[in-house]
Amino acid sequence: MASFVIEGGHKLHGEIVPQGAKNEVLQVLCATLLTDEEVTIENIPNILDVNNLIQLLRDMGMKVSKSGSDTYTFQADNLNLAYLESDDFLNRCSKLRGSVMLVGPLVARFGKAMIPKPGGDKIGRRRLDTHFLGIQKLGASFEYDAVNGRFCINAEKLKGAYMLLDEASVTGTANIVMAAVLAEGVTTIYNAACEPYLQQLCRMLNRMGAKISGIASNLLTIEGVSSLKGCSHRVLPDMIEVGSFIGMAAMTGSEITIKDVSYQNLGIIPDSFRRLGIRLEQRGDDIFVPAQEHYQIESFIDGSIMTIADAPWPGLTPDLLSVMLVVATQAKGSVLIHQKMFESRLFFVDKLIDMGAQIILCDPHRAVVIGHDRNFCLRGGNMTSPDIRAGIALLIAALGAEGNSRIHNIEQIDRGYQHIEQRLTALGARITRIE
Ligand SMILES: CC(=O)N[C@H]1[C@@H](OP(=O)(O)OP(=O)(O)OC[C@H]2O[C@@H](n3ccc(=O)[nH]c3=O)[C@H](O)[C@@H]2O)O[C@H](CO)[C@@H](O)[C@@H]1O
Numbered sequence: 001m002a003s004f005v006i007e008g009g010h011k012l013h014g015e016i017v018p019q020g021a022k023n024e025v026l027q028v029l030c031a032t033l034l035t036d037e038e039v040t041i042e043n044i045p046n047i048l049d050v051n052n053l054i055q056l057l058r059d060m061g062m063k064v065s066k067s068g069s070d071t072y073t074f075q076a077d078n079l080n081l082a083y084l085e086s087d088d089f090l091n092r093c094s095k096l097r098g099s100v101m102l103v104g105p106l107v108a109r110f111g112k113a114m115i116p117k118p119g120g121d122k123i124g125r126r127r128l129d130t131h132f133l134g135i136q137k138l139g140a141s142f143e144y145d146a147v148n149g150r151f152c153i154n155a156e157k158l159k160g161a162y163m164l165l166d167e168a169s170v171t172g173t174a175n176i177v178m179a180a181v182l183a184e185g186v187t188t189i190y191n192a193a194c195e196p197y198l199q200q201l202c203r204m205l206n207r208m209g210a211k212i213s214g215i216a217s218n219l220l221t222i223e224g225v226s227s228l229k230g231c232s233h234r235v236l237p238d239m240i241e242v243g244s245f246i247g248m249a250a251m252t253g254s255e256i257t258i259k260d261v262s263y264q265n266l267g268i269i270p271d272s273f274r275r276l277g278i279r280l281e282q283r284g285d286d287i288f289v290p291a292q293e294h295y296q297i298e299s300f301i302d303g304s305i306m307t308i309a310d311a312p313w314p315g316l317t318p319d320l321l322s323v324m325l326v327v328a329t330q331a332k333g334s335v336l337i338h339q340k341m342f343e344s345r346l347f348f349v350d351k352l353i354d355m356g357a358q359i360i361l362c363d364p365h366r367a368v369v370i371g372h373d374r375n376f377c378l379r380g381g382n383m384t385s386p387d388i389r390a391g392i393a394l395l396i397a398a399l400g401a402e403g404n405s406r407i408h409n410i411e412q413i414d415r416g417y418q419h420i421e422q423r424l425t426a427l428g429a430r431i432t433r434i435e
């Protein structure tokens with residue numbers, strides 16, 4: 001397990017460019033399975049989760065060629081479907097949440113798919129009912145093979161259907177959409193998730209010849225087509241990285257410009273940081289965060305304590321709450337951080353409390369942060385990153401702390417943040433990777 005050693009207390013300064021969005025890439029990579037023609041994707045980040053999925057596709061027989069530093073072309077014209085039965089396939093899928101989205105395209109194009117319980121962060125229950133119920137509605141059968149610990153999905157033919165999802169699952173909606181584009185007839189998905197990740201997937205599929213309408217809403221209508229063709233696609237900047245950098249600037253009192261953020265696709269994220277008192281300016285398509293010694297958390301209009309809570313898009317993504325919680329530890333005022341979706345994502349606050357933060361963990365979903373207004377500086381600590389976003393949040397805490405910190409298990413951070421120590425070192429951070 002690799003770790004980071006961080007010398008805290010240094011101001012950062014300069015410009016940083018966000019990588020392509022991890023959660024979008026995982027979707028569009030799976031969608032390349034839907035055609036035998038070439039699909040070229042630009043702005044693919046060099047991160048563990050994405051590299052693992054690309055390798056998985058290669059092992060399935062996908063032709064993959066790299067035509068630029070972040071551009072790849074994929075062609076699924078001669079897949080080895082027998083590989084899906086192998087232990088190697090199941091082992092690799094079980095390490096990666098995104099692998100669950102192989103089911104939709106495989107069942108749509110080849111009539112069968114195989115999947116173990118997928119990996120990803122251990123941040124609470126992560127059920128797959130929405131995926132399975134949706135694909136079943138299209139006519140596929142699901143069987144759980146307890147001996148090999150895998151789900152086997154089969155369909156002679158998929159047929160369009162109406163469905164009201166039990167929850168607006170991000171990867172669930174992507175999976176169903178990818179199955180429905182090649183189904184016969186019309187599929188209507190109500191209570192669909194509509195994150196920019198999904199909007200991008202649907203736009204790419206339409207460029208491939210799919211007929212999806214209602215993009216960006218929670219009601220998608222998909223008219224099935226018999227085949228899809230190749231296309232080119234550019235991945236949006238990673239909104240979670242953008243939010244992480246806003247938090248990092250605030251926590252370290254630094255002036256940073258985050259370049260080319262695709263501001264119109266950030267939704268409520270900038271305003272959510274503003275509610276913590278953080279000033280940020282939109283400059284063209286960049287975000288400028290000025291150096292701020294103090295920032296004051298707003299109250300609600302009736303004077304009651306601010307709550308920052310997650311919700312399905314266009315609500316606030318749960319993936320930024322850990323960062324916002326850390327930032328609040330040095331704000332003036334108090335805030336309730338309410339992580340509604342996941343029940344095991346806030347336990348990392350113990351580490352922040354050890355560093356001197358004032359936090360009350362009310363229950364697994366809710367933590368109250370009483371900001372220090374920089375009257376007390378967090379002290380460096382020795383900690384382990386439990387999940388990707390707690391990992392980056394702890395890194396931000398360490399950058400703002402006095403003294404040295406060590407963060408173990410940084411593979412969690414590497415899952416989603418490209419060359420993070422080099423990019424932050426270029427801004428003036430002191431981070432060393434210890435293998
Ligand atoms: C690879 C990928 O894209 N991962 C993202 C994806 O995971 P993923 O697609 O796995 O997450 P889901 O959207 O399915 O659900 C996340 C959690 O929220 C709960 N839930 C979901 C919808 C809802 O309306 N109500 C509700 O309570 C679910 O029960 C689950 O516990 O979306 C999550 C929610 O934005 C993000 O944290 C993950 O980073």
Ligand SMILES: C=C(OP(=O)(O)O)C(=O)O
Nearest residue numbers: 097098120121319388389
């Ligand atoms: C929870 C996340 O990732 P995954 O769904 O891949 O575990 C995340 O990106 O914050």
